[in-house]
Amino acid sequence: MLEENEPLLLRDDAEGIVRLTLNRPQARNALSRELMSALQAELERIGEDAGARVVVLAAAGPAFCAGHDLREIRENTGRDFYEALFAQCSALMQSIVRLPQPVIAEVGGIATAAGCQLVASCDLAVAAEGARFATPGVNIGLFCSTPMVALSRNVGRKQAMEMLLLGELMDAATALRFGLVNRVVPADRLGREVASMAGTIAAKSPLTLKIGKEAFYRQLEQPLDEAYAYASRVMTENMLARDAAEGIEAFLEKRPPVWSGA
Incomplete structure (x- = not known):
């Protein structure tokens, strides 16, 4: 269990590689407003950091990111909250795209809804064989419209609509075939594969x-x-x-x- 005083986002720097770890494992790393704020602030710091060459976005626990925090949404209703929430998330995803440094998603587990959007927003993505992906909002009466923006810019139209309309979990091999991820490796090789990719990029100008x-x-x-x-x-x-x-x-x-x- 995550201790109350433990940060929601961890940062580790080594040889030009910045590793950011979503640290809400008990909530499947759902993107609460607080976690999104922490990630946004860290990305802004990295953007100004001349020593940072490449960013790895990883997650603690068995899930990469389960999307928005539905418990938080249930406790906060009304147009003002919804508009602020989705504006914040959209700004975060654009910050990843606009960051000067390349960003690699290290996906060891499930990535759904805004979590799938997070993967699609990164420049590169490496997944473990057991990782799963979905945009399942349609199953609960909430079409994944904002995840759709990043998704449709990564995969083909028919593939994007398949994910959005069916809302089904997709295995890592299919995500690779669709173009959502770059590589799929055994779980015990995931960290090494991402580190190797990041190291290669970090050696560039x-x-x-x-x-x-x-x-x-x-x-x-x-x-x-x-x-x-x-x-x-x-x-x-x-x-x-x-x-x-x-x-x-x-x-x-x-x-x-x-x-x-x-």
């Missing part, structure tokens, strides 16, 4: 990662010709950076690059 992540999401929303024009401008600016010159020199000289972050 932080400036390049920031430029690339921002450009990726911006071009997705643009028509093809505008996307190419925008990406060409981004490439030009990237080429003028010191890290690009260092990377090219290091490649030609057959040595590891030394990144300056500029």
